Amino acid sequence: xxxxxxxxxxxxxxxxTTTWRDYYEITKPRVVALLVxxxxxxxxxxxxxxxxxxxxxxxxxxxxxxxxAAAAINHIVDxxxxxxxxxxxxxxxxxxxxxxxxxxxxAMLLAVSGFAMLYSxxxxxxxxxxxxxxxxxxxxxxMYLKRATPQNITIGGLAGAxxxxxxxxxxxxxxxxxxxxxxxxIFTWTPPxxxxxxxxxxxxxxxxxxxxxxxxxxxxxxxxxILLYTVLLFVVGLLPYLVGMSxxxxxxxxxxxxxxxxxxxxxxxxxxxxxxAMDTFKFSIIHLMVLFIVLLVDHYLLPIx
Numbered sequence: 001x002x003x004x005x006x007x008x009x010x011x012x013x014x015x016x017t018t019t020w021r022d023y024y025e026i027t028k029p030r031v032v033a034l035l036v037x038x039x040x041x042x043x044x045x046x047x048x049x050x051x052x053x054x055x056x057x058x059x060x061x062x063x064x065x066x067x068x069a070a071a072a073i074n075h076i077v078d079x080x081x082x083x084x085x086x087x088x089x090x091x092x093x094x095x096x097x098x099x100x101x102x103x104x105x106x107a108m109l110l111a112v113s114g115f116a117m118l119y120s121x122x123x124x125x126x127x128x129x130x131x132x133x134x135x136x137x138x139x140x141x142x143m144y145l146k147r148a149t150p151q152n153i154t155i156g157g158l159a160g161a162x163x164x165x166x167x168x169x170x171x172x173x174x175x176x177x178x179x180x181x182x183x184x185x186i187f188t189w190t191p192p193x194x195x196x197x198x199x200x201x202x203x204x205x206x207x208x209x210x211x212x213x214x215x216x217x218x219x220x221x222x223x224x225x226i227l228l229y230t231v232l233l234f235v236v237g238l239l240p241y242l243v244g245m246s247x248x249x250x251x252x253x254x255x256x257x258x259x260x261x262x263x264x265x266x267x268x269x270x271x272x273x274x275x276x277a278m279d280t281f282k283f284s285i286i287h288l289m290v291l292f293i294v295l296l297v298d299h300y301l302l303p304i305x
Contacts, residue, residue: 026075039170046108046176063114117192153212191226229265250295
């Protein structure tokens with residue numbers, strides 16, 4: 001009888017400790033905000049004029065909902081490893097503050113709502129592409145690639161790179177080469193961004209047997225890859241200007257941002273201290289955010305004739 005009461009009390013306590021902030025946290029709001037920003041830039045660059053609010057609002061909300069659902073599924077799937085890793089051990093599902101079943105229902109509600117909004121108020125192409133991104137990140141990457149290969153983030157990064165394409169198709173209902181170029185930008189940016197964090201958290205990943213590149217190939221090899229990818233990113237970053245998609249303001253902004261990223265990667269490779277990997281990771285987030293803002297400003301201040 002006492003065991004039954006104790007179990008019931010534990011359940012009650014668990015319910016009491018679950019708050020709206022726990023649901024909010026599992027959506028990874030800062031990550032989703034960056035994804036939505038890139039989607040918004042994709043929308044704006046797809047047309048010379050203003051975006052009708054009837055398209056803008058359901059597109060942003062729908063993409064945001066499905067991205068949040070993917071993040072929530074990631075929390076559920078990674079419950080065990082999150083509870084062991086220092087960076088993630090305090091996440092709501094990992095600590096038990098949020099029951100995985102409730103988190104799954106919440107993710108399902110977000111996904112269904114977001115898909116229905118995009119399908120009915122935007123267009124089916126955007127709805128299905130966004131859903132494909134959810135499947136790619138939540139299942140293909142999180143459930144399989146993350147645990148199967150050190151190239152997990154290189155391959156799986158495609159799912160996180162598609163928001164500009166989603167924004168573009170939301171307005172035009174077509175897949176355009178310029179939209180794919182925006183996808184390529186984020187796809188190239190993702191490995192050096194994430195591998196810098198993986199270096200900082202190498203021991204955590206090793207502890208839970210996740211084959212991140214620093215674990216399987218060593219930190220020095222990973223630093224070399226980061227440096228090479230920043231060179232590749234510099235080249236890819238020139239393409240929007242070279243193909244006539246953007247003007248000189250973007251060219252200058254992209255060059256400055258990519259040179260700074262390269263300097264961080266150079267320091268990480270040849271003169272690193274204990275904070276360099278995390279500093280590189282933090283700058284990479286600023287890099288992508290500012291790069292897409294510059295794309296947006298360039299589009300409106302210096303429109304291509």
